[in-house]
Every structure is written in C-alpha cells, then in structure tokens.
Amino acid sequence: MGFFLTLVLLVVTLGVAWRYLGSYMAAVFDGRVHFLGFVERPIYRLLGTRPEQEQTWKRYAGALIIFSAVSLAITYAILRWQGSLPLNPQHLGAVGSALSFNTAVSFVTNTNWQNYGGETTMSYFSQMGALTVQQFVTPAVGIAAAMVLVRGLSRKSFSTVGNFWVDVTRCMFYVLLPIAFVTGIVFVADGAVETLAGTATIHDVLNGVTQTIARGPIGFMESIKQLGTNGGGFLNANSATPFENPTGFTNFLSIFLLLCIPFALTYTFGKMVGSVRHGAALLAAMVLLFGVWVGFTSAAEHHNNPAVAIAGVHSTVGNMEGKEVRFGDTSTALFGVASTQTSTGSANGAYDSFTPVGGMGLLTGMMIGEVTPGGTGSGLYTMLVYAIIAVFIGGLMIGRTPEYLGKKIQAREVKLAGLAALIMPITVLIVTAVAVSVAAGRAGPLAGLSPHGFTEILYGLTSQGNNNGSAFGGLTGNTPFYNVIGAITMLLGRFAIMIPCLALGGALAEKNVVPESLGTFRTDNGMFVGLVVGVILIIGGLTFFPAISLGPVVEQLSQLKVF
Amino acid sequence: MLIHLRRSLVLAIICLVVFGFLYGLAGTGVAQVLFPHQANGSLTANGSTLVGQNWSSPRWFHGRPDDTGPYAASTSTGNAGGDNPLKANGFSGGSGATNLGPHSLTLVKNTRTLIKYWHDLGVDPTVDLVTTSGSGYDPDISVLDATVQIPMVARATGLRASQLRTLIATDAHAAEFGFLGSSYVNVLQLNEGLAALEK
Numbered sequence: 001m002g003f004f005l006t007l008v009l010l011v012v013t014l015g016v017a018w019r020y021l022g023s024y025m026a027a028v029f030d031g032r033v034h035f036l037g038f039v040e041r042p043i044y045r046l047l048g049t050r051p052e053q054e055q056t057w058k059r060y061a062g063a064l065i066i067f068s069a070v071s072l073a074i075t076y077a078i079l080r081w082q083g084s085l086p087l088n089p090q091h092l093g094a095v096g097s098a099l100s101f102n103t104a105v106s107f108v109t110n111t112n113w114q115n116y117g118g119e120t121t122m123s124y125f126s127q128m129g130a131l132t133v134q135q136f137v138t139p140a141v142g143i144a145a146a147m148v149l150v151r152g153l154s155r156k157s158f159s160t161v162g163n164f165w166v167d168v169t170r171c172m173f174y175v176l177l178p179i180a181f182v183t184g185i186v187f188v189a190d191g192a193v194e195t196l197a198g199t200a201t202i203h204d205v206l207n208g209v210t211q212t213i214a215r216g217p218i219g220f221m222e223s224i225k226q227l228g229t230n231g232g233g234f235l236n237a238n239s240a241t242p243f244e245n246p247t248g249f250t251n252f253l254s255i256f257l258l259l260c261i262p263f264a265l266t267y268t269f270g271k272m273v274g275s276v277r278h279g280a281a282l283l284a285a286m287v288l289l290f291g292v293w294v295g296f297t298s299a300a301e302h303h304n305n306p307a308v309a310i311a312g313v314h315s316t317v318g319n320m321e322g323k324e325v326r327f328g329d330t331s332t333a334l335f336g337v338a339s340t341q342t343s344t345g346s347a348n349g350a351y352d353s354f355t356p357v358g359g360m361g362l363l364t365g366m367m368i369g370e371v372t373p374g375g376t377g378s379g380l381y382t383m384l385v386y387a388i389i390a391v392f393i394g395g396l397m398i399g400r401t402p403e404y405l406g407k408k409i410q411a412r413e414v415k416l417a418g419l420a421a422l423i424m425p426i427t428v429l430i431v432t433a434v435a436v437s438v439a440a441g442r443a444g445p446l447a448g449l450s451p452h453g454f455t456e457i458l459y460g461l462t463s464q465g466n467n468n469g470s471a472f473g474g475l476t477g478n479t480p481f482y483n484v485i486g487a488i489t490m491l492l493g494r495f496a497i498m499i500p501c502l503a504l505g506g507a508l509a510e511k512n513v514v515p516e517s518l519g520t521f522r523t524d525n526g527m528f529v530g531l532v533v534g535v536i537l538i539i540g541g542l543t544f545f546p547a548i549s550l551g552p553v554v555e556q557l558s559q560l561k562v563f
Numbered sequence: 564m565l566i567h568l569r570r571s572l573v574l575a576i577i578c579l580v581v582f583g584f585l586y587g588l589a590g591t592g593v594a595q596v597l598f599p600h601q602a603n604g605s606l607t608a609n610g611s612t613l614v615g616q617n618w619s620s621p622r623w624f625h626g627r628p629d630d631t632g633p634y635a636a637s638t639s640t641g642n643a644g645g646d647n648p649l650k651a652n653g654f655s656g657g658s659g660a661t662n663l664g665p666h667s668l669t670l671v672k673n674t675r676t677l678i679k680y681w682h683d684l685g686v687d688p689t690v691d692l693v694t695t696s697g698s699g700y701d702p703d704i705s706v707l708d709a710t711v712q713i714p715m716v717a718r719a720t721g722l723r724a725s726q727l728r729t730l731i732a733t734d735a736h737a738a739e740f741g742f743l744g745s746s747y748v749n750v751l752q753l754n755e756g757l758a759a760l761e762k
Binding site: 001002005006043046047048049062066067069071074117119128129130133135136165168172180181184185188190191193194195196197200202205206207209211213214219220221235236237240242249304305306307310311312313318319320321322323324325326327328331332347348349352353354355356359446447455472473555558559 | 570598606617662665668708
C-alpha cells in the first residue's frame with residue numbers, strides 16, 4: 001500500500017515536472033529566459049562568443065570534444081595533485097595514475113563509475129573541484145547534444161545547429177544550478193551532512209565504542225548527483241549511507257530528481273518541434289518500459305534472498321541483504337530501476353545482493369540503451385535514434401520513403417542512427433569477452449568463476465558502456481586492467497554515440513520539410529509507440545540475450561523457481 | 564581549433580570557481596546557519612544517530628549485524644562493518660555492503676552463524692537481524708526487530724518487558740508522510756532512552 005502511494009506520488013510529481021520543467025527548458029534553449037543575464041553576458045564576453053553566433057554541427061562537435069578533453073585533463077590533474085592542494089583535512093595523498101585516469105574519464109563522461117571509496121580517497125578539494133564540477137558540466141553537455149538533434153528536426157534548410165558554449169552555459173545556470181541549490185537545502189534539512197570540518201571522533205560511554213565518522217560537503221553534491229543523472233556519491237556506499245540519503249523522503253526526492261529532467265526533455269522536444277504529441281509519444285514508450293521494469297524488479301526484491309532462505313530464515317519482509325531498514329525492499333528496488341534506466345547509477349543498496357531476477361532487472365534496464373528515460377540529454381538523443389530506426393522500419397513495411405516530423409529519413413540518416421544504436425552493444429560485448437578471456441579480468445569478481453561472477457563482470461562493463469556508473473560491488477575494479485578497459489568503454493559509450501547523433505542533427509537540419517499527406521506514416525500515435533518499444537526491445541534484447549542467459553538466467557534456473 | 568581550446572579553458576575555469584567552490588561554500592554556509600545539527604552529522608553525546616554502532620552487550624538493543632559475528636573486524640574479509648565508518652573491519656574503503664550474491668555459499672554460512680549467535684542470546688532473529696545493510700552502518704532496525712530482542716534486554720537489565728515495549732513504541736518513527744520508505748527505530752536513540760530508564 002505504501003509502495004503504491006509512493007508510485008502515485010511519483011507519477012503526479014513527474015507529470016507536473018514534465019509539463020512545466022519541460023516547457024521551461026524549451027524556453028531556456030530557445031533563448032527566451034534572461035533572469036540571470038547579469039551572469040550570462042560576462043561569461044559570453046570572456047568566451048568571446050554571442051548567442052547569435054551559431055555553429056555548424058562539425059564546429060559544435062569540435063567544441064564539445066575539446067571542452068571535454070580539457071575537462072578531463074583538469075580533473076586528472078586535480079586528483080594527481082590532491083596531496084598538495086587545500087581543503088584536505090584527512091591529509092589524503094595523491095590518487096594513483098590509473099585510478100585518476102579512470103575516475104577522470106568516468107566523471108567527464110557522466111558515468112560516475114567509482115573504483116574508489118570516496119571517504120578514504122578523495123579530499124574535499126577533489127570532491128568539489130574535480131567531481132562536483134563535472135556533475136554540473138556533463139549533464140549540460142549531454143543536453144546540448146540532444147538540442148542539436150532536436151534543432152535538426154525543427155529547423156528547415158539550416159546549416160547551423162546552435163552555439164555549444166551558449167547551450168552549455170544556459171543549461172548549467174538556468175536549469176541545473178537553481179534546482180540543485182534548492183534541493184540541496186532539503187537534503188541537509190533531512191539529515192545530509194554539509195561541513196568542511198573534517199571527520200568527527202566520538203566515544204560512546206554506553207557501549208565503549210569509539211567511532212571516527214567521515215563527513216564532508218555531501219548534501220549539495222547529493223542534489224546535483226541525482227539531478228544531473230551523475231550518480232557518483234561522496235561516500236563509498238553512495239545513497240545507502242544515511243549521510244547522503246537520510247530518510248524515506250530524501251530517497252523519494254532522489255528518485256524524482258534523477259527522473260525529472262530526462263522525462264521532461266520529451267516535452268521540451270515536443271514543444272521545440274511544434275508538436276507536443278510527438279514528445280508525448282516518446283514519453284509513452286519510456287513510461288511503458290519503465291513501468292514493466294519497476295513491476296518485476298520490485299516484485300522480485302519483495303521475496304526472500306535465496307541464500308538467506310537456505311540458511312533457515314523465512315519471512316515475508318523481502319530481500320534485506322544489502323538494503324537499509326528505513327527504505328525497505330520495494331523502495332530500494334524502485335530506486336535501483338530509476339537509477340539504472342537513467343544514466344545515474346547511484347545506489348541505495350547493494351545491487352550485487354539483489355535476487356537473480358531483481359539484478360537482471362537492473363542489468364537489462366541498462367542494456368536496452370538507457371532510453372527509458374535515459375540520462376540528461378543522452379536519453380533523449382538515443383531515444384530519437386530509436387525513433388528514427390522505428391520510422392525506417394515502418395517505412396519499409398508500407399513501402400514509402402520514411403519521414404519523421406516531415407524530414408525524409410534517407411540512407412545517410414539511417415546509417416548514422418544504426419551506428420549510434422549499435423556501438424554500445426558491440427563495445428560492451430567485446431570488452432566483456434576480453435575480460436572473461438584474460439586472467440586479470442577473471443580475477444575481478446567476488447563470486448569467482450560462477451554465473452554470478454560472470455554477471456558481476458557483465459554488469460560492470462554494461463554500466464560503463466552505458467555511462468551508468470552503478471555496479472555489482474563485488475567486482476574489484478581498482479586494478480590496472482579494469483581501470484584501463486573501463487575508461488575505454490566509458491569513452492566509447494559517451495562520444496562514439498554522441499558524435500553520430502550530432503552528425504544526424506546536422507544532416508536533418510539541412511533538409512527541407514516534406515508536406516504531410518494522406519500516406520504519411522503517423523509518428524504520434526499508439527501504433528508508433530508500439531513500434532518504438534519493439535525496436536528498443538529487439539536491439540537490446542536480442543543483442544544481449546546470450547550474455548544474459550549465461551548470467552542471471554542460469555543463476556535463476558539453478559534455483560528452479562520463477563521468483 | 565585554437566579558439567575552441569581557449570574557450571574551453573575559460574569555461575572550465577569559470578565552472579571550477581562557480582560550481583566547484585562558490586556552490587559548495589554557499590551551500591555549506593546556508594546549511595550551517597539553517598540546519599547546524601544535521602549539517603554536522605546529527606551528533607549526540609554518544610555518536611551520530613545516522614551511523615550505526617556495535618552494541619555487543621545483551622544489555623543494549625542491537626542493530627543490524629554489520630560488524631557482528633562473521634562480519635566482525637577480526638574475521639571478515641568483506642566490506643561490511645560499522646564501528647569505524649572510516650576503516651570498517653580493517654577494510655579501507657569506508658562504508659559499503661558485503662556484496663555477497665544471492666547464491667553465495669559464504670552468505671549461507673554467515674547467515675547460519677548469525678542465526679546461532681542470536682539463538683545463543685535467546686532471540687529468535689528476524690531477516691533484518693541476520694542480513695547486513697547497504698551502507699555497512701545502518702543505524703536503524705524495524706519495530707519487530709527491536710521487539711524480538713525484548714527478552715534478551717529484559718534479562719540483562721532487569722527491566723520489565725512492558726517498560727521496554729513502551730520505550731520502543733515511543734521511539735518508533737513512522738514512514739515519512741506515512742508511506743515513503745519504511746517505519747523504523749533508531750538504535751542509538753533507543754539505547755539512550757534505555758540508559759535514561761535505568762537511572
């Protein structure tokens with residue numbers, strides 16, 4: 001009953017965000033919002049650019065790549081020089097070179113995969129100056145890339161797609177900063193820590209225990225961590241720790257924050273292309289898949305953990321191994337699904353200890369491409385890629401040149417869309433094959449050479465290939481092998497998908513609009529929603545089916561029970 | 564190309580200043596003024612209500628077994644543990660779960676050890692009391708988890724079971740707004756209440 005009410009509240013609040021945050025973001029990217037002009041204008045002056053100075057997709061992509069490379073270098077440098085930088089009350093030394101590289105790539109690609117325990121590795125300077133900064137920058141870069149594709153669909157015979165510097169700046173200042181600051185206060189009010197005073201050591205006279213408690217500027221990192229679908233927490237156990245996620249309310253707020261922008265962007269898209277119905281069609285496909293995954297994953301977690309049941313405890317409480325009492329089983333599962341189907345990857349429990357079906361829910365949520373609703377920006381542009389593949393297939397069925405929003409989808413567009421859709425599965429399957437083939441890769445999983453051990457490896461690389469960042473924590477990732485192969489996977493998962501999408505946006509912007517006729521294949525009705533859902537499931541499901549069979553499916557069948 | 568590089572450097576430095584430091588410092592300032600207790604870690608004289616501790620004596624209500632029995636500092640190879648959140652069980656990563664999978668034989672063995680641990684204390688354990696948490700220092704237990712420990716605490720302290728039941732009922736927190744998350748009892752608050760009762 002409580003879980004049902006939680007879902008109702010989530011639907012209502014996200015519905016409001018979809019409508020109003022969605023139209024606000026459309027106004028921001030159309031340049032109709034100006035209340036922070038006094039901040040914005042000096043920045044453009046320093047950058048030497050103006051909002052009217054638009055770029056072709058190639059210049060836009062060049063700016064995006066170089067800006068990301070510079071961000072990567074600065075993040076890496078801060079981690080390596082941590083020992084000599086201020087705001088380091090625990091006197092933590094430099095982060096190792098392989099780990100710094102992996103972490104810098106991870107935060108610059110919006111992955112936030114963490115091969116380290118935050119409280120014992122990162123100084124406050126690194127947490128704020130290296131990591132939190134990227135939690136603002138990377139969602140803005142992702143949304144900017146999505147805007148290129150949206151403008152490609154809304155513009156007629158244009159050679160330019162927008163100004164990268166302006167899009168990123170506006171997104172950070174008008175969208176991310178205000179929401180993150182206000183909700184940061186809410187996190188702290190409920191119990192999240194926010195101090196620069198270092199650790200606290202307290203002796204408990206009742207039981208004679210002395211504790212050294214890690215603290216830091218956590219609350220305000222927490223809000224942007226969720227809002228930007230980043231997921232990289234201050235502490236090792238992420239949102240499971242009470243200092244990051246103190247109550248059932250902050251848990252709900254986290255779920256809302258990490259879903260609100262990705263869902264609302266479909267409204268922004270609809271508004272900008274002049275047909276909210278088209279945005280609603282994409283939203284419907286997202287909600288349909290998201291709902292199914294929430295259903296079976298939380299049902300699975302409401303059952304006892306098989307190992308605990310074998311040991312002799314039978315109860316109706318659900319799988320509490322690796323979960324926190326204040327959240328309970330189903331709310332933890334809901335958080336997990338929301339976190340893996342966006343590119344957030346934050347965790348309020350141990351995903352590794354989920355039941356086989358529950359863990360498979362999280363794993364397959366990433367495998368279907370993180371489009372339901374996906375990451376900030378990345379969800380929308382990947383979803384549009386699937387929509388273009390869907391109209392292509394629809395066009396083949398009715399024997400007409402496919403069109404989407406009046407734009408003819410021709411050989412070049414289909415090739416780019418196919419490339420963008422297939423890079424992730426190809427990358428993930430190849431690196432997983434490499435990892436299980438070499439000794440350094442096989443040494444990683446806690447569960448050893450078993451179906452669950454294979455799932456730990458597959459999950460880790462799927463997570464990095466999708467820029468998710470969640471983990472089956474049993475995998476020991478801080479080794480040279482996993483640091484390097486993970487970094488390569490994350491870079492491909494981010495930029496090898498983003499660049500074809502920018503090219504697609506550029507190609508579409510150049511096209512004129514074909515007038516709608518009776519024979520035009522409708523792309524804003526239930527039939528199209530079904531087609532998009534089918535495309536997502538076929539691309540994700542068929543490419544990964546053999547791999548899933550070797551992991552969670554074997555694990556579940558060896559237990560001979562459906563749940 | 565060069566113009567991209569120059570603009571990238573400028574924007575990266577602006578972001579470093581604004582989102583790295585102004586944002587965090589302004590946030591810390593607001594937090595310290597408006598909610599100093601929470602911002603500093605919800606500390607009491609005996610610890611933090613948000614960080615679980617090891618209550619090994621039967622005189623006290625126990626929390627989740629994050630550093631008890633098989634998960635205690637000397638025996639564990641995993642990542643659980645709650646006494647020292649900075650160095651739980653000698654594992655240097657800080658907070659974290661055991662990450663034992665749903666078919667892990669270690670998890671079966673550890674759970675059996677914990678069931679015996681509770682039976683030796685005269686308690687019939689619930690699921691929460693034989694499983695470890697996600698953070699490695701879950702500060703809370705459910706009302707049922709506290710209730711099953713009443714015989715143990717009553718025997719060790721000499722307090723009446725009815726007094727302990729009342730104590731648990733007063734300390735129980737409902738789910739937020741009645742439905743977000745689960746209801747729970749904070750173990751530190753419960754034991755501080757228990758200490759006051761004994762005076």
